[in-house]
Amino acid sequence: MNKTERMLAIVIELQRKGILRAEDLAGRFETSIRTIYRDMQALSEMGVPVAGAPGIGYSLMAGYFLPPVSFTAEEAMALLVGADFVELRLDAEYGSSARSSQEKIEAILPESVREETARLRSAIRLLNDRAGRTRGEEKETFELLRRAIVQKRKIRFRYSKNLPDTDGNRHSERTADPYGLVFSQGAWMLVAFCGLRQDVRHFRLSRMNELVVLEQSFEVLPGFNLRDRRPADDRNVIVKMLVDPAVADLVQGADNFYMESFEPGEGGWLATFRVRRIEELLQWTLGWGAAVRVLEPESLRDRMRAEIENMRKRY
Template identity: 55%
Template sequence: MNKTDRLLAIVLELQRKEVVRADDLAALFETSVRTIYRDIQALSEAGVPIIGAPGTGYSLMEGYFLPPISFTVPEAVSLLIGTEFIEQQFDDDYRVRSQAARGKIEAILPERVRNETSRVSKTMRLLISDKQVKQSKEKEYLGKIRGAILDERKISFHYTKRLTDSEGNRSSVRTVAPYGLVLIQGLWMLVARCDLRQDIRHFRLSRMTELINLGERFELPIHFNLRDYTPQDNRHLLVRLQFIHDIADKVKESNYHYIENMEKHQDGLHVVLRVRQLDELVQWVLGWGAAVIVLEPESFRNRIREEVQKMFKRY
């Protein structure tokens, strides 16, 4: 990053935050603290009202805003693709807002940049599946949950799990304090503290019904940060499979989230998966038919064999 770009970036960083330390700026822009001192001095001499407090950091004088800046073609394309993504994946409220943002961005672009941006944008396209188009209920819930998170109010819903629990139940009513939403491989997940489990749990919006926003307030824990949050990994069971060479590429392209490792061998593609329960893999393994063999554990080999025998009896 050259000096001009760094000076602009420093002002933008100061606009985003109330106070910024020189050490933090040096780490962010991968330069020395002494260089940051010189940059701050250069900005001050150029008329940018920067206030410095020893031992605290730098801040911009209240009421100062950077004049409108121009976008390069790649920057404009990035922003416009971002608005298209939001239109497809977020709820109706944000869909409308993203369309408005797209109009504002296009309006302020110089004609040359706008024309070039349009040309580049036509070479890329975001597609969503028919299944995603039909997820109107999920998008409706997305908006309600987002509002509950911002208002710090609990919600309740009926939840259906993919597998039964230790008591043989698949459905339950949950009351939770919603902490945040995460989009994983096209699926929206709610991170929340569950009153029933008295701990943080994850819930797919697609498995929710009868969602209700409650009046009960909650306080987000001071130590919780969604961007830093890493869920506890309780997948302790390893499964090893062997696929024939002919479908090795298809297995790789499946991008199955339980896959830990894949290696090519003379007898086929060896795949290692890690799961919480072996039943989580049954349908996926059966879907490959005779092209896959369970190497271990033996208990899972027996489980697949039993399912195949049941299928054989049905036919």
């Protein structure tokens, strides 16, 4: 980044954040504090109304606004592809806003940049691999949840779990305070305070049914920050499998969420997993047939034998 680019970027940072110390700007642009002092002097000489207060930092005079800056082809492409993602994955209202923002961005691009951006965008395509009906239902759920989050209103829904609980139930009715939405590993998750569990939990939107936004309002727990939120990792069961070299690339490419390591071993590749319950790997392991052999725990080996025997009886 040359001096001119850095000075422009400094003005944009001050416009975005209000007040910044020289130390903050030096760290942001990976330069010395003395260089920042010289940049500020140069900006003042150019007529940019920069105000500096000892011990507080630099800011722009009230009312000053930097006119819109031009985009490079790469910057424009990043924004337009991001809008494509919003239109594809979010609800209809955001989809409409995404299309509108794309039109505005394209309208201000110089012709040469617009042509280059179009060429770059043609090399990237976002696909939604879900069936149309499911996609539509999930978008409707997303829209309801987004409105409930903004309005701070409680929700009620029926939730389908991946595995049955100890009572054999796979469905439960929940009342929750919706805190936020997170896109993780190709799926949308709701982060909410669950009234049933009396704790903050994560719910997959694809497993939520009969969603109703209630009139009752809620307050977010003190100190809660969605950006800092990480789901508790209670996967305490270690599973080890030996993978035939003939399918090693396929197994590794399957990118199983529970896989911790995949290393060469004696007679094949050693795959190590961490799960909550062995049932989480049962069907996946059966799908590889004799090419994958469970080494431990013995409980999963027993389940595999039982499933294979049941399959043999059916055939």
